[in-house]
Amino acid sequence: MQNLWISAGIALNDGADLIKAQTELQHLMEKTALEPGCIAFEIRQNLERPEHFTLWECWTGEDALKAHFEAPHTVAYLKLGLTKVNYIERLGPIGNRPTGTQS
Structure with a gap:
């Protein structure tokens, strides 16, 4: 079985407090890293646009x-409504395509 890699981009919702979002995302990252089945979970902040974050x-x-x-910690974070998802990418090894896809 192959591991499932995800890259996701999220951004601060209009009117949301950036400092609160940073604090809550840090908390989410710490709790998620302890979940069974989690191999890695990192959240990075965009240096040029601090209201944007990337999840690896x-x-x-x-x-x-x-x-x-x-x-519970994920449900609680999502209920805060601080950020929105801009994109989600499911990633695999180079050359590994799901059956039925063509280049």
Whole structure:
């Protein structure tokens, strides 16, 4: 079984407090790193646009990622409404394409 790698871009919602978002994202990162099935979970802040963040994640599989979205700390963070998702990328090794895709 291959690990599931995720890259996601999020941005501060209009009217949300940047300092609060930074604090809550740090808390989310610390709690998520302790979840079963989490291999890596990092959140980085864009230096030129501090209201933008990139999440780098690695999970043991789909079940671990699904459990992450059901974890109390994730649910609590999402309820705050501080950020919105700009993109989510599911990543794999070079040359590894799902069946049925063409270049």
